[in-house]
Structures are given as structure tokens and as C-alpha cells.
Amino acid sequence: MKISAGFFVTSLLSMTTMIACSNGGGGSSAPAPVVPTATTVPTTNTPFVNGHFTYQFTQNGCDTGRKDFTTKADYCQALTNDALNNNCAREGRVMMFNNQCVNLGTNAGPTLNIMNSARCVMNVSDTADRTLLQNLNPFNPRNRQMIREIFWDGHRDRTFDIMGSMVQSYGRAKFTMRAAQGATPAEGVIGLVQNNGEDSYLVRSNLGSQMTLTVQDQSSQKLSQVVCLSDSSFKRPKKDLRQVRCVYKGEDSRSSRDESIGWDLHSVTERHIFAHGASEEITLRLKPAAAGLDERIELELKDIDGDKTLRTESSLNEGLELRFDSRETGSNIVLSCGAASK
Structure with missing residues (x-):
């Protein structure tokens, strides 16, 4: 792949630090699972010209456009912004971020992975009462875990398949990563299929944060949880999160119901939504930014088909959509929530 630095003046062409750029997002630290092990890269000079930090990169005909900044902090933040860079030259921007911006250029901290990466963990548990002998059986443990590193x-x-050789009674789980297209950001989709294909679950969110799907089936007495954390370099510019909009669609796909919730961004907020429109109990939880984590949104649906509880969570800025479909009962639910601002 040919990557060139499309600079605009001769003095910039002489700089050896300019390489194609990538979208790297500063990373908010997130609970396990974590981004794959970091590496370090040699220190290089900062592209500082005439009192400005500047870059412009092209890759395969895609141009970031010329960017000029008065501070290095703004320069580093811009390198990690896909939307600002027209979704161009991601690999080069990651390399430049690692060279120039990690721990203020000392390269003493964790770097971004040039190969856009994610980590998925699937935890499953047998929630039924068990005898002592059953608990001691090493071939049938109560809890199992599968980890998949994704590059x-x-x-x-x-x-990407997540389950591997894990017992199929908990279902089959996959994680799909969808490439950015123009102004549309990259997207992640967790898919879980259970009961020999009768029940399917999809959780959709823009990449750049941690997304979770938890399914607890009281009939089979099994719990399945899939957690996927994608590199924070995928993050898009932050929206105004003070107004949250949720849309619910049930079996009748021709009709939908909307609900808007105001939020102060500082307090944990819990709200029962669509209380008069959906037979299931749906709870929305909004969680303020804390400990390096962005503002979070959680949806919980109880008594789906009478015996299932679903929980899903993601960054509020990246949005969240949950789909459930049952061929056996005919249930079909689509529930999406995100910042109301466009």
C-alpha cells in the first residue's frame, strides 16, 4: 500500500516525520476486557512549522486535507478523529500519534495498535442448582470463558467467531466490524444465536468503546455474556448528551414509539420507558463519566417471552441498538437509544 504525505510547501516535504495518518482516539481506560498489549516506537521530531503544528496526508487517493493547530494537544486530538480526516489514512495517523503524542512525545505510555483492533470476551454460566460432584467435574464447569483478540x-x-469450541448449549456468538463509509463511522455488531437458531440477538454500536450483551434464560438456567472492546481511535466527535432519544418497535414493524429523556450528565439516572406501549419491562440507565470512562447507557428488558432478561450497554455517544427475534414465539423487538442531537 502506498502512503504519501501530501504537504503543501517545500519545507514540509523535507520533514521525515510525515507519514499517512490514522484515526486514533485517545483512549479512555475501560474495565476488562482491555485493548491488546501496547508497544513502543522511536521518538521523532514534531512537525512544527511557522508557529503551527500541521499535517496533510493522502492514501490511495483519499486526502485528509491540510490541518493547522496552535497547540500540540489539538494536533494530537485531530490525529485521532476519523470524521475530521474524512476517514482517510488511518494507519499513518496512528503511526504519527504513536510517534508524537504518546505521553507528551516521550513514548513511555501505551500506543495505539496500527491494525484496528478489538478484544471480545464471552462469559457463560450454568445458573441451575448443582450437586457437589457436578461442581467438581472439570469437564463440566459452572463457569466458562472464551477470549478472542481481533486484528x-x-x-x-x-x-469474527467468538465462541470457538465452547459448549454450544450457550449459543453461537460472533462480532462483526463494519468499515466507515464517508461520514458514517465504523460500527460493531455483537450477534448471539441460541436454541438451535430459534432465538437471535443483535447489539449494534459505533466502534470506539466497550459494548456488552447479557442474556439470562430462566428456562434453560443459563447465562451468556459477550463483551467487546474496540480501540478508542474509532471514536467520533462528542455530541451533546443532555437529551437522549429512544425508539421502540415491536411485532408490528409499521408502528414505532419514541421517548425522550433529559439528563444532567452528572447523576446516575434510571427510568422505565415505554411503560404503556410494551408488554415487557424496559429500563433505561444513564451513567455519568467516571474513572476515565465516557458516559454510558444501559438497557434492560425483563420477561421477554416470559423467561428471558436482556441487558446491553455501550457508550452513550456511540449509541446503542438491541434487536431480538424468536422464530418459535414470533417475537420481534427493535430498541435503539442515543444522543438526540444530530
Whole structure:
């Protein structure tokens, strides 16, 4: 792949630090699972010209456009912004961020992974009462875990299996990473299929944060949880999060119901939504930014088909959509929530 630095004056062409750029997002630290192990890169000079930090990169005909900044902090933040850079030259921007911006240029901290990456963890548990002998059986543990490290080039949609050889009675789980298209950001989709394909669950959110799907089935007495954390370099510019909009669609796909919730961004907020429109109990939880984590949104649906509880969570800025479909009962639910601002 040919990556060139499309500079605009001769003095910039002489600088050896300019390489194609990538979208890196400063990373908010997140609970386990974590981004794959960091590496370090040699220190290089900062592209500082005539009192400005500046860059412009092209890759395969895609141009970030010329960017000028008066502070290094703004320069580093811009390198990690896909939307600002027309979704161009991601690999080069990641390399430049690692060279120039990690721990103020000392390269003493964690760097971004050039191969757009994610980590998925699937936890499953048998919630039924068990005898002592059953608990001691090493071939049938109560709890199991599968971890999948994902390295993705970011250029085309890819689907990755998570379950591996884990017992299929908990279902089959996959994680799909969808490439950014123009102004549309890159997207992650967790898919879980259970009961021999009768029940399917999808959780959709823009990449750049941690997304979670938890399914508890009281009939089978099994709990399945999938957690996928994608590199924070995928993050898009932050929206105004003070107004949250949720849309619910049930079996009748021709009709939908909206609900808007105001939020002060500082207090944990819990609200029962669609109380008069949906037979299931739906709870929305909004969680303020804390401990390096962005503002979070959680949806909980109880008594789905009478015996299932669903919980899903993601960054509020990246949005969240949950889909449930049952071929056995005919249930079909689509619930989406996100910042009301466009």
C-alpha cells in the first residue's frame, strides 16, 4: 500500500516525520476486557512549522486535507478523529500519534495498535442448582470463558467467531466490524444465536468503546455474556448528551414509539420507558463519566417471552441498538437509544 504525505510547501516535504495518518482516539481506560498489549516506537521530531503544528496526508487517493493547530494537544486530538480526516489514512495517523503524542512525545505510555483492533470476551454460566460432584467435574464447569483478540485492517467488513469450541448449549456468538463509509463511522455488531437458531440477538454500536450483551434464560438456567472492546481511535466527535432519544418497535414493524429523556450528565439516572406501549419491562440507565470512562447507557428488558432478561450497554455517544427475534414465539423487538442531537 502506498502512503504519501501530501504537504503543501517545500519545507514540509523535507520533514521525515510525515507519514499517512490514522484515526486514533485517545483512549479512555475501560474495565476488562482491555485493548491488546501496547508497544513502543522511536521518538521523532514534531512537525512544527511557522508557529503551527500541521499535517496533510493522502492514501490511495483519499486526502485528509491540510490541518493547522496552535497547540500540540489539538494536533494530537485531530490525529485521532476519523470524521475530521474524512476517514482517510488511518494507519499513518496512528503511526504519527504513536510517534508524537504518546505521553507528551516521550513514548513511555501505551500506543495505539496500527491494525484496528478489538478484544471480545464471552462469559457463560450454568445458573441451575448443582450437586457437589457436578461442581467438581472439570469437564463440566459452572463457569466458562472464551477470549478472542481481533486484528482488523479497517477497510472491509469482517465477522469474527467468538465462541470457538465452547459448549454450544450457550449459543453461537460472533462480532462483526463494519468499515466507515464517508461520514458514517465504523460500527460493531455483537450477534448471539441460541436454541438451535430459534432465538437471535443483535447489539449494534459505533466502534470506539466497550459494548456488552447479557442474556439470562430462566428456562434453560443459563447465562451468556459477550463483551467487546474496540480501540478508542474509532471514536467520533462528542455530541451533546443532555437529551437522549429512544425508539421502540415491536411485532408490528409499521408502528414505532419514541421517548425522550433529559439528563444532567452528572447523576446516575434510571427510568422505565415505554411503560404503556410494551408488554415487557424496559429500563433505561444513564451513567455519568467516571474513572476515565465516557458516559454510558444501559438497557434492560425483563420477561421477554416470559423467561428471558436482556441487558446491553455501550457508550452513550456511540449509541446503542438491541434487536431480538424468536422464530418459535414470533417475537420481534427493535430498541435503539442515543444522543438526540444530530
